[in-house]
Amino acid sequence: MRPFALTRLLPAALLLPALTGCAWGAYIAGNTPLERAVNGTYEGIGVGGTGRVPYRLVLSVQEREGRASGVITNLESHRAYAVGGAFKRLEAGSSLDVSLFENGDKLRGTLRGELKDGKLSGTLRTVLLGKELLGYVVNLEKVGTGEVGPATGMRTP
Numbered sequence: 001m002r003p004f005a006l007t008r009l010l011p012a013a014l015l016l017p018a019l020t021g022c023a024w025g026a027y028i029a030g031n032t033p034l035e036r037a038v039n040g041t042y043e044g045i046g047v048g049g050t051g052r053v054p055y056r057l058v059l060s061v062q063e064r065e066g067r068a069s070g071v072i073t074n075l076e077s078h079r080a081y082a083v084g085g086a087f088k089r090l091e092a093g094s095s096l097d098v099s100l101f102e103n104g105d106k107l108r109g110t111l112r113g114e115l116k117d118g119k120l121s122g123t124l125r126t127v128l129l130g131k132e133l134l135g136y137v138v139n140l141e142k143v144g145t146g147e148v149g150p151a152t153g154m155r156t157p
Helices: 003-025 033-038
Strands: 040-048 051-062 067-074 079-090 093-102 106-116 119-128 131-143
Touching: 033 051, 040 119, 051 079, 051 119, 051 131, 067 093, 079 106, 093 119, 106 131
Parallel strands: none
Antiparallel strands: 040 051, 040 131, 051 067, 067 079, 079 093, 093 106, 106 119, 119 131
16 A cells, blocks of 8 residues: 555544444433333322322433422322422432422422332422422322323323
């Protein structure tokens, strides 16, 4: 091979790993095993000052960032709230500390609890004029595709 041809092929050969490196990232799994175990739909009952209230929580967590987001729906009043806040991995399960927002910016409540073995147990408190008031003890269970949810008796999508 002539030296001139080698100098033309060398830069292309060095550039090849840089160009294909982007494709390697596409094969790395985006979710950790903990995220796959925790993410999903939870249904159950909250018991508080106004009685028993059925809830559905669609939850998504990002373990690396320590964040949780989703939507919680009061299945009795059909009001839905955006959920956002902190997620922590613990030795025996995980903890969740999120705020509930209505219309994107109105703080309506907080949800603090522990996730363990497909169950969320904690406290949901409503917020009025910046103060946490009514509290509900919430027990939600993860429901999978085609299973009947405990709160509604309806099949999940």
